[in-house]
Amino acid sequence: MNLDGLRVAVTGAGRDTGRLLAAAFAERGAHVSVAARDPAAAEQTADLIRQRGRGAAEAFACDLANPDSVRAFAATLADRTDRLDVLVNNGAGYLHGEDLGDVEDDAIVAAIAGAVTGTVLLTKHVLPLLRASPRPDVVNMISACGEVGHHRSGAHAAFYAAKHGQAGFAEILSHRVRADGIRVISLFPPDFVQDGPRESHAELTAKSIVDCVLFAVGQPRDCFIREFRFEQVQAPEG
Template sequence: MKNFQNKKVVISGGGSGIGNAIINELYHKGTRDFAVIGRNVDKLKRLENDFPEAIFLLFQGDISKPNSIHEFVNVISNSWNTVDVLINNAGVVSAGSLESISDDDIVAQININVTGLILLTKHVLPLLKMSKEAAIVNVSSGLGLIGMPFYASYSATKGGVRLFSEAIRRELKDFPIQVITVYPTVTATPMMESAKTDAMDTPDLVAQQTIEGLQNNKIDVILGGDQRLEDVKKNINDPKEFDKKAATMYEALLERTSNHRSM
């Protein structure tokens, strides 16, 4: 996808963080029509002030609830004849030892990070198929490529996003729909405010690389540079050897996740 002018974009979790940065990047490339679902109405309304030339379809809803998705897509269908870009960005995290994470938090991570993403894609898909040039952007995580201690349930959901992207890309081979998966590293978003860590990427960097990936027809955008690519390769080819590296990070991850929850 080379041109973002006159595109109609649907995004989940666009009120802050990476989602907001992606809206900003698209806005500066000429996109003016956005449909945004989020749980915080104040963050949604702020979009209209931040991007005054854009036309927003704002919907307060929770993608973990199928009824919210159905209502949101009905709003879109009543206003637009097509969708050009779907950005599945909404996500939550509850980290720590598996035994310490509540059952409700485990279920919520699955419902928002995976089930809601799949259902939103399913119900927007007929509108994407009406576009002459469409794209689905699924925001996963570096922890969807490499499972790390104290992120077991979160990694499971983000790994699910990775495989869903792979499967749906192959399923849609007869349609002009690009499917791209984004794997951010630790990023300075509200989701990370409770994590004890310093070195973080910016949401703007993730957004820029995401849009570049769309423009260059990539299927994966992996943040973290050459070291992350090397780690991913080692984790696939010699997982027991990578276990040793993970062990050296154990105490730091234990400290980072001692209060890392953004639900």
């Protein structure tokens, strides 16, 4: 797939799945704005892309739980480019714990603010850049925790709340920006691993999720893949 010249922004791109996403877009010729809460981690991802010699990357600080940081990142993008072709809302802090008391209040506030408020604000502030693109896409890395009736993750209830908030935002955003030609593509993966055998009875891998994103973004404009829902690996019987 050739994505030469595509302008892409990926949040939470300082490690793990976000880093894989940023690198995958760059490997196909895109210019990637790598955003992470930790500027050093963002720079590491950008350096990795530069070393591979395909596409291009710039690193930016963006703390999704801090509205000023979100607005500053969006303003910097507007200063650097006249359009944004793909926004990947990947950044979100994971919280583990089956009891509400397992997590401190500040961590709950940060998780919900980052995943929900940060996603809404960043999308809002880069929307003019997306509307200036001839092929705009918004990709939301949600979670099966955002699906109604999903109970199989060990994530904290606040993480479930955050992901339901993201899912609700994606739903109404898709409806309201479709007339502008903007596709809103959401992924609802179950808990997954960064690497693995990629076999039918194994856990879902980050690489497979990245492949889904690239597939959806690479489709012609008459093909709008709105959501990816995944089967979760079944526990063995007995």
